[in-house]
Amino acid sequence: MISMTGITKAFHKGDVNEVLALRDVTLHIKDGDFITIIGSNGAGKSTFLNAVAGSFPLDAGSIRLGDDDVTGWPEYRRASLIGRVFQDPLLGTCSGATIEQNLAMALKRGQRRGLGLGVKAADRAFFREKLAMLGLGLEDRLKTSTGLLSGGQRQALTMLMATLVRPRLLLLDEHTAALDPKTGGMVLDLTAEIVQSQHLSALMVTHNMAQAISLGNRLIMFHRGEIVLDIAGEEKRNLKVEDLLRRFSELRGEAGVSDRMLLC
Numbered sequence: 191m192i193s194m195t196g197i198t199k200a201f202h203k204g205d206v207n208e209v210l211a212l213r214d215v216t217l218h219i220k221d222g223d224f225i226t227i228i229g230s231n232g233a234g235k236s237t238f239l240n241a242v243a244g245s246f247p248l249d250a251g252s253i254r255l256g257d258d259d260v261t262g263w264p265e266y267r268r269a270s271l272i273g274r275v276f277q278d279p280l281l282g283t284c285s286g287a288t289i290e291q292n293l294a295m296a297l298k299r300g301q302r303r304g305l306g307l308g309v310k311a312a313d314r315a316f317f318r319e320k321l322a323m324l325g326l327g328l329e330d331r332l333k334t335s336t337g338l339l340s341g342g343q344r345q346a347l348t349m350l351m352a353t354l355v356r357p358r359l360l361l362l363d364e365h366t367a368a369l370d371p372k373t374g375g376m377v378l379d380l381t382a383e384i385v386q387s388q389h390l391s392a393l394m395v396t397h398n399m400a401q402a403i404s405l406g407n408r409l410i411m412f413h414r415g416e417i418v419l420d421i422a423g424e425e426k427r428n429l430k431v432e433d434l435l436r437r438f439s440e441l442r443g444e445a446g447v448s449d450r451m452l453l454c
């Protein structure tokens with residue numbers, strides 16, 4: 191079980207620009223839960239993922255990843271338990287290093303890294319096997335610099351790196367938004383396959399409601415720093431985009447909510 195309890199975070203505290211980005215947010219995640227997260231701009235989705243990853247100290251609340259209370263852990267220490275993929279394909283891999291060097295770094299996640307980027311022969315065979323699963327031919331390009339890869343190839347590689355050592359929690363922040371629809375679809379298929387085959391617990395932020403409905407077993411909606419909708423199982427399977435729009439306008443107490451409010 192993974193638990194975020196009473197998470198509260200304000201930015202620019204005490205200033206006229208103070209923003210209460212997260213208000214007493216509680217979320218309990220069962221092992222294997224794949225949760226999609228939607229909400230309009232500024233609702234608090236990314237802040238929530240950043241809070242879990244330890245990007246800043248919380249104003250209140252606690253975070254438990256299995257047996258570990260990680261609330262006081264710095265970001266680098268939490269990275270030993272958390273895999274992350276961002277929107278920008280450039281953030282997940284090191285451009286100056288080769289594919290195999292990037293994978294070697296990913297394999298050392300959570301361990302003390304040496305200065306060298308050496309790759310062991312046994313690891314190389316493992317990397318080839320894993321890369322072949324992507325179906326992109328990268329297994330024959332181990333010594334290619336990742337700076338030469340396309341955005342989609344880099345994002346697929348980042349997915350592999352984030353899960354090479356099984357994370358207790360996988361955080362995906364609009365990780366296909368910067369890709370063209372076909373490449374984004376490929377990375378999403380890969381995401382679903384990895385999450386299912388490794389029985390991972392995952393949180394995925396998306397602005398695409400169709401994606402939010404079709405992927406995962408649970409869907410939550412953020413609004414003004416709070417979780418205002420939490421739908422799982424059968425109810426989620428039967429969900430339609432129109433249902434979500436209706437729920438969204440009911441929750442906001444506003445009529446005529448368009449998908450733009452959620453999609454943009």
Ligand SMILES: Nc1ncnc2c1ncn2[C@@H]1O[C@H](COP(=O)(O)OP(=O)(O)OP(=O)(O)O)[C@@H](O)[C@H]1O
Pocket residue numbers: 201202209210211229230231232233234235236237238412
């Ligand atoms: N580092 C920061 N400093 C100041 N304010 C911030 C910071 N990060 C987020 N915020 C503010 O917190 C609120 C929530 O932002 P957040 O990025 O979490 O929203 P979001 O739901 O991810 O939105 P979007 O879909 O537009 O990315 C916003 O008002 C935002 O301006």
